[in-house]
Amino acid sequence: MKLYGIIGNPVEHSLSPPMHAAAYEATGVDATYSKYRVEEGDVADAVRGASALGIDGLNVTVPHKQAVAALDDVVLDGTAERVGAVNTLDFGESDEVRGYNTDASGALRALERETTVEGKRVALVGAGGAARAVAFALAEEGATVAIANRTESKAEALADEVNEVGAAGGYGLDVLEKVVPDADIVVNATTVGMEEDVSPVPADTLREHHVVFDAVYTPLETRLLRDAAEAGATTVDGAWMLVYQGAEAFEIWTGQDAPVEEMNEALRAEL
Numbered sequence: 005m006k007l008y009g010i011i012g013n014p015v016e017h018s019l020s021p022p023m024h025a026a027a028y029e030a031t032g033v034d035a036t037y038s039k040y041r042v043e044e045g046d047v048a049d050a051v052r053g054a055s056a057l058g059i060d061g062l063n064v065t066v067p068h069k070q071a072v073a074a075l076d077d078v079v080l081d082g083t084a085e086r087v088g089a090v091n092t093l094d095f096g097e098s099d100e101v102r103g104y105n106t107d108a109s110g111a112l113r114a115l116e117r118e119t120t121v122e123g124k125r126v127a128l129v130g131a132g133g134a135a136r137a138v139a140f141a142l143a144e145e146g147a148t149v150a151i152a153n154r155t156e157s158k159a160e161a162l163a164d165e166v167n168e169v170g171a172a173g174g175y176g177l178d179v180l181e182k183v184v185p186d187a188d189i190v191v192n193a194t195t196v197g198m199e200e201d202v203s204p205v206p207a208d209t210l211r212e213h214h215v216v217f218d219a220v221y222t223p224l225e226t227r228l229l230r231d232a233a234e235a236g237a238t239t240v241d242g243a244w245m246l247v248y249q250g251a252e253a254f255e256i257w258t259g260q261d262a263p264v265e266e267m268n269e270a271l272r273a274e275l
């Protein structure tokens with residue numbers, strides 16, 4: 005039996021166990037997926053210990069993604085290295101531990117349900133951890149990304165890094181009035197909309213031609229997505245990013261295509 009799991013703190017309410025259990029059931033993969041709460045000072049020991057115990061793969065969640073990416077004994081794939089964060093560890097058959105960032109590829113696949121990304125103009129709100137993953141994924145795919153953030157300096161710093169692999173600019177939130185109407189894709193990667201029914205994007209900038217993706221998944225129907233639907237735009241909710249980051253991890257670990265529909269159903273049953 006294969007052993008998988010997730011490390012984080014807190015991790016009790018992680019939605020990954022039922023989602024991966026549904027994938028094992030749908031595919032007949034013989035595996036279990038457990039939750040491990042790990043304190044911040046214990047991350048290196050936890051990863052080494054997991055390897056020693058013969059655990060096959062781990063997801064990594066808040067607040068450990070950057071710490072795991074910085075570990076000497078984790079070999080990073082290109083995107084994980086650029087983003088500076090790991091959410092999936094593959095212990096594989098060899099001694100080498102490999103680190104991936106499937107938040108980035110998951111965000112891309114979520115958007116690709118509705119649109120191609122290459123050559124598109126993206127208005128991305130946010131410059132934190134989630135926004136980094138989205139910005140690199142979309143820029144690497146050939147989109148031009150306008151990053152707007154409350155703290156403008158963080159958007160500028162992120163854009164400088166993203167510009168090494170693609171095209172990006174960093175701005176304050178006031179740029180949204182100008183940039184959003186002409187964008188093809190609009191993404192919220194801030195936490196705005198979780199606690200309160202507010203949107204980080206002015207409603208009157210949304211258009212029918214937009215594909216609007218909100219990385220927030222509690223609630224599933226955010227104010228931004230409601231405004232977008234009212235404008236006639238196409239919407240992608242945050243659960244899809246969770247589904248595809250999990251699907252990508254499943255594929256890295258098992259070498260099989262993930263049963264995306266079953267994983268999606270299991271996740272939405274929890275939400």
Ligand code: ATR
Pocket residue numbers: 129130131132133134135153154155156158193194195196204
């Ligand atoms: P995550 O890992 O979810 O991305 P994070 O790294 O803490 O979380 O980033 C939170 C993001 O939401 C940041 O872009 C933050 O803007 P600042 O960089 O200016 O802090 C943004 N954010 C949080 N609350 C906000 C608010 N009330 N209005 C606008 N942006 C907000």
